[in-house]
Amino acid sequence: MTKPQRRTLKASTITMAHGAGGKAMRDLIEDVFVGTFDNENLNKLEDQARFELAELQAQGQKLAFTTDSYVVDPVEFCGGDIGTLAVNGTVNDLAVSGAIPKYLSCGMILEEGLEVSLLRRIVASMRQAADEAGVTIVTGDTKVVPKGKGDKIFINTTGIGVIAEGVNISAENCKPGDKVIVNGFVGDHGAAILNARGDLALDVELATDCQPLHGLMQAMLEVCPELHAVRDASRGGVATVLNEFAESSEVSIRLFENKIPVRDEVRGVCEILGLDALYFANEGKLVVVVPAEKTDAVLEVMKAHPAGQGSAIIGEVLEGYAGRVLVQTGFGGERILDMLVGEQLPRIC
Amino acid sequence: MTKPQRRTLKASTITMAHGAGGKAMRDLIEDVFVGTFDNENLNKLEDQARFELAELQAQGQKLAFTTDSYVVDPVEFCGGDIGTLAVNGTVNDLAVSGAIPKYLSCGMILEEGLEVSLLRRIVASMRQAADEAGVTIVTGDTKVVPKGKGDKIFINTTGIGVIAEGVNISAENCKPGDKVIVNGFVGDHGAAILNARGDLALDVELATDCQPLHGLMQAMLEVCPELHAVRDASRGGVATVLNEFAESSEVSIRLFENKIPVRDEVRGVCEILGLDALYFANEGKLVVVVPAEKTDAVLEVMKAHPAGQGSAIIGEVLEGYAGRVLVQTGFGGERILDMLVGEQLPRIC
Incomplete structure (x- = not known):
């Protein structure tokens, strides 16, 4: 299979969008940095x-x-x-x-x-x-x-x-039939930063989810050394990670909206501002794609770990439509969850 | 021997001097960073x-x-x-x-x-x-x-x-009797940056000396695996490196002013501005302290290497007066070459 062509940067000046974790940043990185430094390690992104x-x-x-x-x-x-x-x-x-x-x-x-x-x-x-x-x-x-x-x-x-020897986790490894798991509430960090800027004047406590994830990862690897793909959903949020997975593995991914854990307070912030928590940065959340037959075992150790108590299966990997991420809404409809375009929330990390 | 006590930072706001490579920066680093992160590797500075x-x-x-x-x-x-x-x-x-x-x-x-x-x-x-x-x-x-x-x-x-196994270069290793060598003209980078800022309105070409030094280092290690101390003389210049050596090794160091290679153009800049090229940043110069009996062999390979053609013995390590660096002037007098106090040339690297 040939990989999609590298993106090109058309802009002549740097804008805030070039640091926002979405398409503009990918254009900049693939064209300018990867295009110039060009080596096997870096090119994998x-x-x-x-x-x-x-x-x-x-x-x-x-x-x-x-x-x-x-x-x-x-x-x-x-x-x-x-x-x-x-x-x-x-x-x-x-x-x-x-x-x-x-x-x-x-x-x-x-x-x-x-x-x-x-x-x-x-x-x-x-x-x-x-x-x-x-x-x-x-x-x-x-x-x-x-x-x-x-x-x-x-x-x-x-x-x-x-x-350790034998571990081979990569955004390229997602296979149709795999399940997508997240280790808890999505969007807390983004909402905490928005709130800290004082623009919202909300009367709620919104704390970052910032926490280390290597302990959780090691527990997961113990029951499933062949984890397919894992990324922490920081800048660009869960949506960006899943788009990267779908693109790198040339598969499509379907999310179930009503399975995605979002705090009521974060949901409220999103409704006020017309934003989507799936694009909000997290600093203690990972998205993991696991072989279907290992889903239960992985989910069990995740829930037993302090950093994964709120873990949930939120989606699945499908064949075809390489690079597409779909969300099945609560009402049974489907929408495309694209990569972030432009700047949603600058300087989030 | 007990090491000198860690410096403390008395300032309440960060000033440009805290990034200038001199005493103020050392206060900041030793007090705030080393004092907090505190581990064997970092503490060696x-x-x-x-x-x-x-x-x-x-x-x-x-x-x-x-x-x-x-x-x-x-x-x-x-x-x-x-x-x-x-x-x-x-x-x-x-x-x-x-x-x-x-x-x-x-x-x-x-x-x-x-x-x-x-x-x-x-x-x-x-x-x-x-x-x-x-x-x-x-x-x-x-x-x-x-x-x-x-x-x-x-x-x-x-x-x-x-x-490689057996290499143990450290600022703590200088011994009385050792010789101090530099691999060429001193102060070029600092002068080039000053000139590039356009404040001098000089009609001279002053280029940075920026170059990689690992090839030169490997050649030196081949003839003298027991090099005592080596640092590149970047921010803070040769003067700062030698002060660090003298302090860490608890020795004094004497430089011979008329042996220090300085370009006429750089000397000119220094005279106009009342600055000392020994404090000017370099980006392709290292200061090496070698056992006396290996001086000739090291100097020879340095001069034979493209990055060391201008190498010269510029000083020697003495017993006593731990931490003091002296310069023997062309007129036979001696002056103390202290660490940089405050800010000489900000944003040099």
Whole structure:
């Protein structure tokens, strides 16, 4: 099978949509970055590179390597801050490859005038999140830019993890008949950030779902070493992950709207703003595609794990219509769930 | 011997000095980052973490792991751009540990409104620099911030390299009697950036010295596997590296001013501005401390390598006065070469 042609970037200036996790960002990444750096690892557009290092005489294990810069606004919000996010986000990009996260780097870009007390709180959050996830922040870098040339604090974390022999999780592995599971309420992080910006003036507590997922992943791998595809549904939400799966595996996916766990408060925010929680960012949610015969076993260990108590089967993989994601609505109709076009919610992570 | 106490940060807001590579930045790093993340690897304040991964059954080799964010202004300058810098800077932070650089990640923070043509040039520079250095950019991330919340483009590169068994280069290893060598003209990058900003209105060509140093390092290690200390003299310049060596090894270091290679044009810039080229950033220069008996052999291979043709012995390690760096001036006098205080040249890398 030939893969779809690489997207091209037609824009002449960068807009906020180029960072929003949807089609515009894919155009930018596939044309400019992948088109230029062009190598087997990067071209897969997985959330982490995986490789053996011959020098280390690896015995079947691989290293996983992933990077993320965090520019969330505001930097503190209900349930966490940019530091919590920077650690768990990178831990989770390692975890969903099946890797056990080991080491993180930390690159800080601070804006002149940043309050040191705020910086200390954020760094303390990073330490706490790292301890909880069992990773160590082993190297770092600090830059300061003049006031008005940054925005308080941007954090890059890059992580290294180790993937056991035989684990082969990939967006390309979805097979017709597979089931789609999510590990709990969808859209909490996006709603928490929206609420933290104060634009909604809602009288509700909306906390981020930010949490590390490698423990849950390892429990799942124990009962099903052949998990097909797993991604954490961060920027772009569950909708984006499923579109990536459908495109990479050349299958279609059907979701059952009334099976998708969404909190009432989040549903309310969506109704007010005319938004869809399936596009909302999550920071502690993964979407996993499992062989049908393993569905019950995987769901059981997920529900038994603290990070997966709200797990639910939300869809299935179908043959044909490569790249299409459908939602079966509560009323029996069907709608297409496309990739995000343009910018829904900038600076969500 | 007890190590000097960790520095503390007294400031309540971040100033440009906290990113300038001098004392203020050390206060910030030691107090806030090291004080919080607190682990054996990070606490060494080397430019890269080094570790074995038991899971990989390493046979004496170590991984080196380093991160740097690049915020240089302007983003293009004589002899290179922020992309050239982002690759070579991280390659060199791996190289000076004795590692052979292997893989890089690339985290982009783009400002809304950035011209895509500029981005393409920068990314092409990264690819070219990566090819020249023999590294592959295997994973990446892209964020966009609104206009006025960033400055065109910030790039984080994080790198992984492999250190052969038995190599143990550390800022702590300088011994009285050792010689100090630099691999060519000092201060070129700093002068090139100053000139590119157009404030000087000089009619000279001042190009960055940006180049990868791992080939030179491997040649040096072949004749002297027991190199004592090596660092690339980037932000903060040769003066900062030597102060770090003197402090970490609890020795003093004496430089011979008339042995330090400085281009006439760079000397001119320094005289006009009352600055010292020893504090100017370099992006292709390393300072190496070698056992006296190996000096000639090391110098010879350095001069024979394209990246070391201008190599010169510029100083020696002395007993006593732990942490002090002296410069013997051309007139026979001596002055103390302290760490940078405050901000000399912001956003140099």
